[in-house]
Amino acid sequence: MPDAPVIDVDGLTVTYGDFAAVRDVSFQVHRGELYALLGTNGAGKTSTLEVVEGHRRATSGTVRIFGASPQDRQAIRPRMGIMLQESGFSPDLTVEESVDLIGSLSGRVDSTERVLDVVGLTRKAGTIVAQLSGGEKRRLDFATAVYGGPELVILDEPTTGLDIQSRDALWDAVDRLRETGSTVVLTTHYLEEAQERADRIGLMHEGRLHREGTVAELTQTLPSVITFGLPPGAPEPPTVGARNGAFHIETFHLQDDLHRLLAWAHEHGVELEKLQAGPTRLDDVFRALDAT
Template sequence: MSATVIEVAELRKRYGAFTAVDGVSFDVRAGEVFALLGTNGAGKTTTIEILEGYLRPSEGTVRVFGHDPADRAALRSRTGLVLQESGLFGDLTAAETVTAWRRFTSGARPVAEALEMVGLTGQAGTRVKRMSGGERRKLDIALAILGRPALLFLDEPTTGLDAEARRRVRDMVGELAAQGMTVLLTTHYLEEAQELAARAAIMDKGRIVTQGTMAEVLGRGSGRVAFELPPGASPEGLPVGERDTLTVTGRRCVIVTADPESVAHDVLGWARVRGVRLSGLDVRQATLEEVFLDIAGAGRQEVRT
């Protein structure tokens, strides 16, 4: 079992009569990417700001490397932070920016190493104002990892970037995680979280609705098994569970289910017994986006009722 880097137990944060975070508990283990996700107003930003030491909790226990997050002196050299918006100086070059940052960072990497780690060696002499959005985001990350932190907070690292720039930043985060860095990620790009994170928690209305390994979180949603029957074949007797839904359109059958692998196995057995040859078989787990939208939809339904 990996060491625990972040421990959150029964965390609550109130602003007067409003409870922004309501009894949240989770942990982040050394060397993993953990995604903390949530709808707008779910409380994830407040939770992150408490973890970073910028807000104090109303109740509960929060520890980062065993310390109160407010103890910045104990944690400064062990944590790196990438905010949604950076405060880079446009007239400095990438190398000058890193050089300036090194003055305030103990044990800082050499300038060339920091730029090489994020793929900016070729832009060392480029002024920040002339860099692309993706290049500036890489520079943000270079500054965040300058002091060799063991934990990196990534707050919406690819917001505002085009698809190619997002892919480059995503690849870089994956490489940092592969090198053993612990990453706490927040993002609205759910395919990004699904690709990078080993575990995830999804918040809604101040509470964690679901959490676990990515496979466990995806298992909350509904996958599907789709196929076409040959001409003249009847869908009668298809193995559809009580909680599954079968839709037949012409010869096309779609079964919505929480366990698509097992249903696909049963469907193939059904076809084999009847001598039916299926075509276009498509077995798909729920995506993180689908799970997320289910949670958001459930929340809106509760408000209406």
């Protein structure tokens, strides 16, 4: 029998007055998974996460975290670290004081020095938060989320504003957490991060969870595309369409059709210009979703 889900969202609806921000959303996140909740702006991700985090009550439906209500902070918070979308630290406290305070209230045990080292803020330990850059504040936020190695970490747009080194360091820290069995829920606008790291992805649009699955499951619903140009006077290969002056072939059999295209070009002595071919990416699934 599989473990009980770490997060169990069933029929969640969140309304603000007459506006339904989240409509009948259901999903589960299992132990050790990295689940990415993605969506367009206003898709309902933040409202969904706020209910999961216990910051907002569901209008209807149920949400259980480790089998308990998200509102039961004393039971859940010691097992759950939250990286908010906006920092929320007092500008008059130092970095070290901020981690000490939030860490001591987390219900977990850790060393502030260790956590600051993980996020590369050791040299800023004595600096007040008001003097940190945007990226440093995000790292401070991450430090409090992973303090004490929680079983569940919620990362709300964790890498926004981070330089490439800080991003790498953050994902290294997430990888180390996952090696200890932690579950991670992620929202991000950087789709390549989700594509590269998520075990499963939920795609939200206009308040609904439109699609859910692994990257492979999501991308195989759309054809891959081969694009190329032709020199003047060259014959056109069969079964191609033209878009924006370039020729394209949509296919669910990328390798076979690419092979056939190259064979045709070789046979007719045509040099294909700007040839591009690749598997469907998450961006394409996202665009298709937005177009619906």
